[in-house]
Amino acid sequence: xxxxxxxxxxxxxxxxxxxxxxxxxxxxxxxxxxxxxxxxxxxxxxxxxxxxxxxxxxxxxxxxxxxxxxxxxxxxxxxxxxxxxxxxxxxxxxxxxxxxxxxxxxxxxxxxxxxxxxxxxxxxxxxxxxxxxxxxxxxxxxxxxxxxxxxxxxxxxxxxxxxxxxxxxxxxxxxxxxxxxxxxxxxxxxxxxxxxxxxxxxxxxxxxxxxxxxxxxxxxxxxxxxxxxxxxxxxxxxxxxxxxxxxxxxxxxxxxxxxxxxxxxxxxxxxxxxxxxxxxxxxxxxxxxxxxxxxxxxxxxxxxxxxxxxxxxxxxxxxxxxxxxxxxxxxxxxxxxxxxxxxxxxxxxxxxxxxxxxxxxxxxxxxxxxxxxxxxxxxxxxxxxxxxxxxxxxxxxxxxxxxxxxxxxxxxxxxxxxxxxxxxxxxxxxxxxxxxx
Amino acid sequence: xxxxxxxxxxxxxxxxxxxxxxxxxxxxxxxxxxxxxxxxxxxxxxxxxxxxxxxxxxxxxxxxxxxxxxxxxxxxxxxxxxxxxxxxxxxxxxxxxxxxxxxxxxxxxxxxxxxxxxxxxxxxxxxxxxxxxxxxxxxxxxxxxxxxxxxxxxxxxxxxxxxxxxxxxxxxxx
Numbered sequence: 119x120x121x122x123x124x125x126x127x128x129x130x131x132x133x134x135x136x137x138x139x140x141x142x143x144x145x146x147x148x149x150x151x152x153x154x155x156x157x158x159x160x161x162x163x164x165x166x167x168x169x170x171x172x173x174x175x176x177x178x179x180x181x182x183x184x185x186x187x188x189x190x191x192x193x194x195x196x197x198x199x200x201x202x203x204x205x206x207x208x209x210x211x212x213x214x215x216x217x218x219x220x221x222x223x224x225x226x227x228x229x230x231x232x233x234x235x236x237x238x239x240x241x242x243x244x245x246x247x248x249x250x251x252x253x254x255x256x257x258x259x260x261x262x263x264x265x266x267x268x269x270x271x272x273x274x275x276x277x278x279x280x281x282x283x284x285x286x287x288x289x290x291x292x293x294x295x296x297x298x299x300x301x302x303x304x305x306x307x308x309x310x311x312x313x314x315x316x317x318x319x320x321x322x323x324x325x326x327x328x329x330x331x332x333x334x335x336x337x338x339x340x341x342x343x344x345x346x347x348x349x350x351x352x353x354x355x356x357x358x359x360x361x362x363x364x365x366x367x368x369x370x371x372x373x374x375x376x377x378x379x380x381x382x383x384x385x386x387x388x389x390x391x392x393x394x395x396x397x398x399x400x401x402x403x404x405x406x407x408x409x410x411x412x413x414x415x416x417x418x419x420x421x422x423x424x425x426x427x428x429x430x431x432x433x434x435x436x437x438x439x440x441x442x443x444x445x446x447x448x449x450x451x452x453x454x455x456x457x458x459x460x461x462x463x464x465x466x467x468x469x470x471x472x473x474x475x476x477x478x479x480x481x482x483x484x485x486x487x488x489x490x491x492x493x494x495x496x497x498x499x500x501x502x503x504x505x506x507x508x509x510x511x512x513x514x515x516x517x518x519x520x521x522x523x524x525x526x527x528x529x530x531x532x533x534x535x536x537x538x539x540x541x542x543x544x545x546x547x548x549x550x551x552x553x554x555x
Numbered sequence: 556x557x558x559x560x561x562x563x564x565x566x567x568x569x570x571x572x573x574x575x576x577x578x579x580x581x582x583x584x585x586x587x588x589x590x591x592x593x594x595x596x597x598x599x600x601x602x603x604x605x606x607x608x609x610x611x612x613x614x615x616x617x618x619x620x621x622x623x624x625x626x627x628x629x630x631x632x633x634x635x636x637x638x639x640x641x642x643x644x645x646x647x648x649x650x651x652x653x654x655x656x657x658x659x660x661x662x663x664x665x666x667x668x669x670x671x672x673x674x675x676x677x678x679x680x681x682x683x684x685x686x687x688x689x690x691x692x693x694x695x696x697x698x699x700x701x702x703x704x705x706x707x708x709x710x711x712x713x714x715x716x717x718x719x720x721x722x723x724x725x726x727x728x729x
Contacts, residue, residue, distance in 0.1 A: 191590070203654045203693040241601075241638045242694055244707040277588045282597055282636030285692065297589075299596035301635040317590050360656035360697035367698045402655055432697070434656055448655050452692050458635075 122354050123330050124370045126215040133249060135256045138217040144262050146333030147224045151270040158229040162332070164340035166352040170207075171197055171288075171325030172401065172429045174418035183312035184230045184320045191234060192320040194227040195297070196329055198239040198246075199281055199288035202401035203452060204432030207356035208326035210368045212246045215330070216253035222329030223276055224263070225336060230322050233273045238293050241282040250278050285456035289505045290323040292458065303460050304505035325430075327356055347373030351417035355428075359385050361435035362392060374417040381412065381435060392437035396522070400429025402449050403510035405517035406442075426517075442522040443529050446491075446515050447475035453511030464508040467498035471515055483530035488519045495519075558708045560729055563608035563643035572617040578606065582621065592622050600633055609640035637691070645680040645687035647725050650704040653690045656697035661714070665701050666690060668715050672722070685729045686722070 125141065126132035138144065150158045163178030184192060196219065200208045211219060219237075227235045239247045254276050257263040265273050284302045286292045291305035294316045315321020331353055335343045344352045355373045357380050360366045364386035371380065377399060381387065388394050394409040399416065405426040407414065414424045421428040436445065450472035459465045471494050474487055495512035502508055519526065574582065581602055585595045599622065603614050610618075610633050612626075619626040633639045651657075651666045666677070669688055673681050677690040696702045699711035703718065710721060 200695045201693060204656060204697050206695050206698050209695060240695060241636070242704060242709075245709070279588075279598065280601060282601070283638035284636050296597065297594060298591065299593035299632065301632055317594070358698060360700060361659055366700070398655075434697070436659065440659055445655065448653075448658050452654050455692050 119354070119370070119372060121370050122334055123211060123218070123327065123356055124214070124368070126218070127210070129214075132214045133216055133253065135217055135253070135260055135262075138215070142337060143217055143333070144221055146336030147221050147228070147262065148268065149336045150225045150228050151268065151272060155229050155231050158225060158336070161340045162229065162335060165331075165335045165343040166340075166350060167328065167331055167335060167343065168351070168418060169325060170327035170331075170355070170431070172202065172403075172427075174428060177324065177328055180312065180324075181226070181230050181322055183310065184322060185313060188320050190319060191317075192230055192232045193316050193322075194223060194230060194232045194235040195290075195293065195316065195321060195323045196223050196235065196237040196326060197288065197290065197293060197323050198237055198243070198250075198326045199293060200240055200243075200326070201285040201288045202403060202430045202432055203449070204360055204398060204401045204434040205358055205430040206360070207358045207368050207431065209243060209246055210356070211326055211330050212243075212249055216249050217257065218330045218333060219250070219326055220253055220257055220263070220276060222324075222332040224267075224274055225332040226322065226324055226329055227274055228272060230320070232322075233275065235274065235276045236297055236316075237276060237278045238287070238297060239278060239280055240287075241280050244280075247278050247280050254278070284458075285452075286458045286505070286507060289507070292505065293323060294321065301458070303458055304507075306504055348415070348417055351419055355416070355431055357416060358430075358432045359435060360432070361397075362389050362437035362439070363387065363435050364389055371416075374415045374420065376413050376415050377407070377433065378412045380416060380433060385435075388435070388437050392439060394435065395438045395440055396436045396442065396445075398432070398434040398514065400427050401432040402434060402452065402514055403427075403506075404429045405513045406445075406521060408521055441479075442518050442525045443475065444479055446518040447472065447479050449514050450475050450511065453507065457507055457511070458505075461503040461508065463498040464503045464511065467494045467508070468511045470494050471511065475515075478526070478529050478533075481529075481532070481534050483526070483533040485530060487530060488523065488526045491519050492516050556708055556710075557728075558647065558705050558725060560646035560725075561608045561644050561648065561706055562646070563640075564611070566611050566613070566643070569607055569611035569613040572607075572611070572613045574617065574621065578602065593624065596622060596624070596629065596632055597636070600629075600639055604639060609643050611643075615641075646685050646729050647705055648687045648689060650689045650691040650694070651677075652692070652694045652696075652700070652702045652704075654693035654697075657694075657700040657702055660700035662701035665703065665713060665715065665718060668718070672719070685726060 159181050167177045168174045223235045281287050287296045287302040289304050292302040296302045311321040351373045354370050357369050369384045418428045454468040454472040457464045457468045495516035498508040499512035585598045615629050616626045619629040677688050680687040694702050703710045
C-alpha cells in the first residue's frame, strides 16, 4: 500500500516546508479556502473519517455540533498528549511531517470558523514541541499561517502548549482545563466542548492522526479516502506495535486488516522460540485479547463486536513468557498513578486493585481475590465516574481476570500464609515512589 | 546526544525571586497567546523551571504575584503535574519507563541495574547530586522499548551496556 500519513518517513529533509510543498503539501488547505466551511465539514463527513485518538467518533459530525450562530471566538485544539500505553504514532507524524499536522489543524480550524488553535503536546515531548514550533514559524514566513492566509482574508494562529506530565490530560475536558491553567480534572458532560469548551467557548479537540488525514481528504477527495479500508471504518490507520514482536514500530495499513496480518506481516511475527499469548488491541485501556482472537479485524466496529476496542491503535503484544497477573498489576500501577483523584470509585478502586494484584504477585493471593477485583472494576466503570479513566482501568483488569482465570488460580493455590494487611486509611499516602522525595 | 545538566539554584537565592527583563519579555509573549492570564500559568512555570532548575517556594510566590493568583493555587497546579520539580532535582534525572511494553522488553532489568549501580532507590539522589532515579509511567515510545528519559532527552532501544556508556559520559561531564 502506498503510504499516506507516513509518506515522509525516510525522505531527506522531510520536515522542511519546501519538501512538504514539493510533495503537494498545503494544497489541501488552499482547496479548503476556496470552499465554504460547511462544504469542508460535508466533505469530511462523506469521507467517514473517525477520530483516531481512541473513541472513533465521526470527525465531521463532531465539528457539526459547534453552534454556527455563536458570536465571538471558538477554538480548535490538536491533542498531541499521546499518553495511552502502547501508543507512539503521533510522535512519528510530528517527527517526519510536522507541516501535515499544521495543515490538518488549519483545515479543521477553517471548517469550524476558528482563528486560534492550540497544540497540546505532552510535556515529555520537548524535542517534538520544538519541531512543531519551527514548522509554525516557517508556515508564518510563507504566509500559510497568520493574518490573511494566502490573501484569503482568513486569519489563523497556532500555539504550542506543553503539558507537564499527566495521562489524564489526554481526556479532552481535562486537556481543556489544563490549557486554562488548572489541574487536569475532567469536566462533567454535558455541556460538551463543542458548545462550552476552552475559555467557555465552542471548542473541537481532534487527535494528531485525525488531523493529519485532512489534507489528503481535501486534495484527493472524500470518495478516495472512503475507498480505503472497510465501510464505516475508512482510511489508513497507524498501528503502533510494541512488545514481543520481531520488528516493533509504527505501520500504516488500510483500516480493517486483521491483528494476525499486522503481527505476522510487517512485525515479522513473535520473537524466536515463543508463541503469542495475549495482546491489547488498542492501547492498554482496551480489554485484552487471547491468542485465539488474533483473526479479529483491527477496525472500530470489528473490535467492538469482539468485545474490545481499537482505541488508539496501540497493539501491545505479549508472548508465552508473560505472567498475566503481573501484567494486570503493572497496568494497575499505571492507572493508580494517573487517576486524577476526583471520583472515589476510580481513585480508591485503582489503588485497591493495585494493592490486591501486588499481594497476589508477592505470593499472598487469597481465594476470592479475582471476584473482589471484578467487583472493584464494576464499581468504577460504566458511568460511575466523570471521565472514562474508571473504565480505562477496569476494562483491562477485569478482562484479564475473566480471560486468564487459570493464572490467578495458579498464583492463589501456590500462595503462602495470608498476611493480615490493613488497608491504609489514606491510600494516597502509601508508597508512591517518584518525584520530589 | 549531549543532555544538558539541570543546574538547580539554591533555595535561599530564590527566596525573593524577581523576574528580570528577559523573563518579563518572555512572560508577556506567553500572555499574548491566551485570552486569560491564568492560561499562561503552565507555560510560565516551564519558563521558571528551565531558568532556575526547579520551582522553589520563592519562585511559586513570584509566579503567583505576577499572574495575580494565590501561591496556594500555583502550588496546587504545580504539584498536580509530575514533571514540575518542587524540590531541587539532581543534575541528571533518570526517568525509567515502568509501564507494560517497556517492562516486558527489559525496562525492569534497567531499573534494577541502575539501583545497584548507583546504590539508590527510585525517588532518591546519589550523594554527589549527579543522578536521581525515578520510575515513571509510559513515555509514549513503546516501539523502541526500553526507554529512559534523561532530563529533556529520550534514550531508546536501550541495553544495560548502552545505558552504562551514557551514564559514564554524563558522569564525566558533570
